[in-house]
Amino acid sequence: MPAGVGRRAAVVALAVVAVLLVPAATAFAGNGGLLPPPAHSPNAHRIRDAYVFVMIFVGVVFVIVEGALLVLITRYRRGKRDRTQEGPQIHGSTRLEILWTVVPVVMLTAICGYIFYKLPGINDAPPAAAANQTTITVEGHQFYWLFRYPNGAVSIGTMIAPAGDVVHENITAPASEVNHSWWVPELGGKTDAIPGQTNHSWFQAPIGTYVARCAELCGIQHALMDATVKVVPRAEYEAFIAARAAAPGGLDVGKEEWQGVCSSCHRLNETYVGPALGGNPLLRDRDGIENLVRHGLRQMPAVGENWSPEQIDALIAYTKTLPKQKANGFQS
Structure with a gap:
């Protein structure tokens, strides 16, 4: 050669x-x-x-x-062929x-x-007896996920689901929201959360913790709009939603609201996306907080426009446990 x-x-x-x-x-x-x-x-x-x-x-x-x-x-490169010389002429091949x-x-x-x-x-979800399935509503908000359970209980940031059961998901967003996309890569495909419209998905998973995220650009804090799906034994799931339904205005709900909703854009001691909240009397003013979360203010969206009164109570109950601080961040 x-x-x-x-x-x-x-x-x-x-x-x-x-x-x-x-x-x-x-x-x-x-x-x-x-x-x-x-x-x-x-x-x-x-x-x-x-x-x-x-x-x-x-x-x-x-x-x-x-x-x-x-x-x-x-x-078919030119090689040593002169620049003015045409290459081989290739005609059609049937x-x-x-x-x-x-x-x-x-x-x-x-x-x-x-x-x-x-x-x-x-x-299509597989057929299952009523005792072996449940339905959870998934709501996309800027910039958090809210979960509603069959007995009226709610959680923010973490979905609790029964292991081995078929979990039907009703995925939506409030009418004034922007589009989101609910995605748990280990449990299925992406499903859009469209304002005023309900889409459906499902999963059937073993005990474990799975990461969820928003798969559609939805605003400045889109990158932080993640969540966790925690799949637990059926008895633990039932106990969780029963406890939540019994205390809808409890500190656990308020803590999730503060950490999963407010802290997406605010800090106590420093300006973040929004202003620092340390020392702000609004934190202990139920009417003021309710008006703010339901209607928003300037660039802040109405993050809690469809919250129940008990959810507002829960947020107030939790903010009252925060240390009192002056506007400069030092404790008073």
């Missing part, structure tokens, strides 16, 4: 290996790279299967196209044109067929 041809073959081989190593390195990065996080709900398993199936086709197409590109660049038409059609048909096969198991 001539030396020039050998060098060209080596260059092409190295280029192909480099192209193959890029997705391989990304795959080895695990959940920080190419693959989605481990699935812990039947619908999430099906989403992951569909993702991997499509990724295989995409990877094959990428390698073929990029490999062909490198070969053609090498084979066989090749049929091939690059039929193969993509076959691939797309296979992908569509597999996706439609998986889709019912993603969208």
Whole structure:
């Protein structure tokens, strides 16, 4: 083999290996790279299967196209040919044109067929007895998630759900809100929380703690709009919602409101997104706080426009436990 041809073959081989190593390195990065996080709900398993199936086709197409590109660049480069000399004139090839038409059609048909096969198991919750399912309303607000349970109990920032049961999610947002997107990667796909509209999703998960986030840009503190789904035994879930329903204005609710809602934009001792709240008499003024959270003020959205009176009471009860501070942040 001539030396020039050998060098060209080596260059092409190295280029192909480099192209193959890029997705391989990304795959080895695990959940920080190419693959989605481990699935812990039947619908999430099906989403992951569909993702991997499509990724295989995409990877094959990428390698073929990029490999062909490198070969053609090498084979038909100008080389020692004079700049004014035209390269080889390639005319149509019926066989090749049929091939690059039929193969993509076959691939797309296979992908569509597999996706439609998986889709019912993603969208439709499995049948379950009444004792083995529950419904939780998920509300998107700037910049927090609020959860409403069947008995009227609420929580902010952390959803408590029964392990092994089918959990139906009614996902929405108040009419004056912006769009959000509820996403727990380990438990299923993204579902939009659209103001005034209710969308539906579901999961069925083992005991564990799962990270949720807002997957749609919704404002200045969008990056902090995350939540936790804590899946616990059924008895623990029942005890939690019973205790919350019995004390809707309790300190636990108020603490979640302060930490999950107020602290998204405010600090006691320093200006954050909003002004410092240390020493502000509003913290102990029920009417003032209620008016503020229900109607907002200037750039502050109405973060609690649909809160119950008990939720307002809970926030006041908690703010009264905060240390009294002067406006400069020092305790008085």
